[in-house]
Amino acid sequence: MKVLTINLMGVKLRTIQKENGGFYMKKWIALVCSCMLLFAGCSTKEEGTAGSGQTSTQDPVKTNELTVAVGAQFTTLDPALNSELINGYVMQHTYGTLFTKDEDNNLIPDLAESCEISDDGLTYTVKLKEGIQWSDGVPLTAEHFRYGIVRALTYGAENAWSIYNLVTYLDGAAAYESDDTQDAESLQIPGVQAVDDTTLVFQLTKPCAFFKALMNSYAFMPVRADFAPQHDSTWSFAPGYPSVGPYILEECNENDKIIVTKNENYYRADEITLDKITFQVMTDMDAQALAFKNNDIDIALRVNSSLPLTYENKEELWKVESPSNYFLVINSGPTGPEWMQDVRVRRALALAIDKEAMVTAVGDPSYYVPLDGYVPNGLKGAEKDFRTESDEKEKFLEYDPEEAKNLLKEAGYDESNPLKITYKYSQTTLHADVAAVLQGMWKAIGVDCELEVVESGVYYNQIFNGDFEIARYGYTASDDPSQFLTLWTTTQQQTPAVDDPEYDKMMDAATYIVDYNEYMEALHNIEHYLVQEQVYLIPLFNYGDPMLKKTYVKNTTHVGATPFYGYCTIEK
Template identity: 30%
Template sequence: MKKSKLFIVLALVLAIGVSFFSGCAKGGQTGQTIKYNLGAEPATIDPQLNSAVDGATVIVNCFDGLTRLDANDKPIPAVAERWEISPDQLTYKFYLRKDAKWTDGQPVKAQDFVYAWQRAVDPKTAAEYAYQLWYIKNGEAISEGKMPVDQLGVKALDDYTLEVTLEGPTPYFLSLTAFPTYMPVRKDVVEKDPQGWATKPETYITNGPFKLKEWRPKDALILEKNPNWYNADKVKLQTIEMKMLEDQTSALAAFRTGQLDYIESPPSAEIPNLLKSGEAKVFPYLGTYFYIFNLSPNAEKVDPAAAKAIKDVRVRKAINLAINRKAIVENVTKGGQIPATSFVPNGIPDADGKDFKKKDYFPAEGNVEEAKKLLAEAGYPDGKGFPKITLIYNTSQGHQAIAMAIQDMLKKNLGINIELANQEWKVFQKTRDERNYIFARHGWIADYVDPMTFLDMWVSNSGQNNIGYNNPEYDKKIAAAKKEADPAKRMQLLHEAEDILMNDMPLVPLYYYTNIACVKDYVKDVHKSVLGFVYFENAYIQK
């Protein structure tokens, strides 16, 4: 899932002691209210349209899928109280609990899942995450307009029984049913106001532990306990105030004065002291921070000369090798990140139970001599004649600091001039998704614990492929892996796919994420998933 903000960032200015929340008493909240910094205003909180971590955190607290992730990120029963899986692992039958209700009191039915999933793959919806449902029979063909949506392999046998047929064995399918795109939505609610239903509390009808009480643009999303949730008696929080402070220094100042209880973006300069004092902790985070090249035809409209240069794989490899990732994590981000020498990060098991990441595709320190050689072979010795390239990133002190470091490395090591440009998060997402850029930052957090979540996003017809990457051999490897039942053979196909990706170098991996979060000691049992989401259903305040 797309990263909306960099969790490990560099402070460029000193912390400022300003009160950001009118009516807030210094020293934090009383009662069962948590103030959490979401960090940016979500582009959407519609389950089928969202593709970013910030929106997903809202969604997983307001909705319940067939399953829900526990404290170990394993799928457990949620709306589905039990299920049966056929011996060939292609058919799942889910039995829904009869006490699951929507916030308006209506029962959650199997038909709500059918509608939501059909909506996700419907080309008219234009959901970036449609490909996440291609595991379901006919999902891909429907997304490509080759079949009607009612041919999707999901049907309601009755109000409380859902049958799903898959294209191939999918060992992580139960985890997928806890993912935001798989959340149910009500047909009558969505179709009454397709564009605005997920923007207003009165129409944001949900079925999870919390419901939307208020949305103050560019300020806060207020969630409150949902009394209709089947486990409502276990929810201790009354309110979650999700603030939208993008400036990390401001967020830290608010945390220190007690106006925020939980932030995930402490400035890098402050991290050593925050960790030493215990104000901050390091949480595991399954994701990769990287840069991307625009290889689509649209790049020529943005900058013909730059587009021509980056289409040469030798140029892309030269840029990759001219970057010292070790220096970036040690001197810029300072949050214990690991230099990325592959796209799939550490922490995902292979078929043998060991880590999937078994090789370094390039040195963490880079290889400047090889980079210079490749650039010269491409026709730009010492950077002569190389066009100026614009690198865009969403507004953030951390993203800016990394971009400046890379700008300096490419100038010093290759003689390449990089111009930097920042955009507000919503604008940046649109720019990147519409491929109106040449070089841009990106970040990806796993949607489930399997290498596929990092690799299938780059197949040529994926809604997440904002690079415009197109390699038929790569597509074949991913397609074959999705149909392969033998775990060892499936993983081998994924290794071969990553080999192709790293040889083509359409992207530049920089580091594997860690999550540094500052949490008040009176905040208990908040679950920060390695997948990026923050779950509050078990959280409470203890003072």
């Protein structure tokens, strides 16, 4: 689920996540664009100089309220529709899932008690914890999960990204994809069956090594027909509907703020320490920093990337680790220029980039870490972190400007016939800084690079339509390395920038592998082909947007890469 983004991270998935909160695949979420939230305010504000780290001379006063400033307006709180990180920051607190993640990104049971998997990897039998109730006292049943999944499947065309995994893996789901003529209460598909009140059975069309992780995604969240109609999502912004998560929606103005309060019926309510959390919309990064300085908010999750370089009180700087990458996509597909068809040219552009120098130029290197491969750090491999496993064998596309010049010469380019390219990016300070660095590095090997900046609102439409030569991209996902790799299959691209039948074949074959270690080895080979052999993409860096958190906010935790505030304590 998703990321982070960078303005980068906010990407929209194209069927996975895109700018503003996560990249989606068919539309990448603007994870990178919208990026992250900002924590804000408590009931009383600290006296003293903001950002100074000074604490009150009075005895600490414990409060049970927190305000979180987010970097964009909310668009939905309906799990059948959501694909944006901003919404997810609230939904993480108001919904429950079969499985969740700890701070190390390990999958652990939440509403599920157990899960048995058949030897062929096609049948998952999930038993629910007994005695769990919704906030209104109604017992949670397997039917609430079945309805939620089928409702998402048949909601309509608006949520094509959200149901990608349902359609891909659940038996019988493809026949009803976005079919809004169906009745989700009565429609039964083999792929998800409520056998009894506490038993849910999933039947897959092919193995999925990370299917348990998918049970942590939005489309698998339980909802009830009595408050979540099949083809309407406005209820999700109407305070008062039942919750099976730690908090209940109390107040909602999607353009201003959302307030959630503790669900006393939550099955682990005795562990929840905060009574109220306010998510305050503040789209301007400078405004968030100022609000933090003035003690109007407790945490700012979206501030300027250069802030850590000059910020005085380092204890207030906060970084949430997230499996996120910033990379370049080369349009070698049917709408791309002829020169992009030559792997020597693609490789030359990659070898000309000094990533160490780049991250130093664009911000604090502790927040922007050079990537030696496409899949970022933070995702589990066979035995270690997936990125670590690969880097220990080989680092992809290492800086070598002399070899870059030789490759261009082999491809027919020199001073009398320089390679001319256009680099496209969306309008933010970070993207502009990266573009300027790239332009200079490519110039050093004889490439004439023209920069084209596009408004964020239309940027990804142009990318999806294949209207670019080489462009920046950002993506985040936390379930499995394949989420990054499937983005570049032809079926997951609106207009393919990577149009390679061999790559499609490799990705498809990997989905049928049941043995986990063999599956991970296949993904390593796929990444090697995508980046090192064919150079369809050029990895640049892992990014973790800087945030600010008051030192009196204690015990912040994460569900995977997403901040969770329910266990926070605040001492002023």
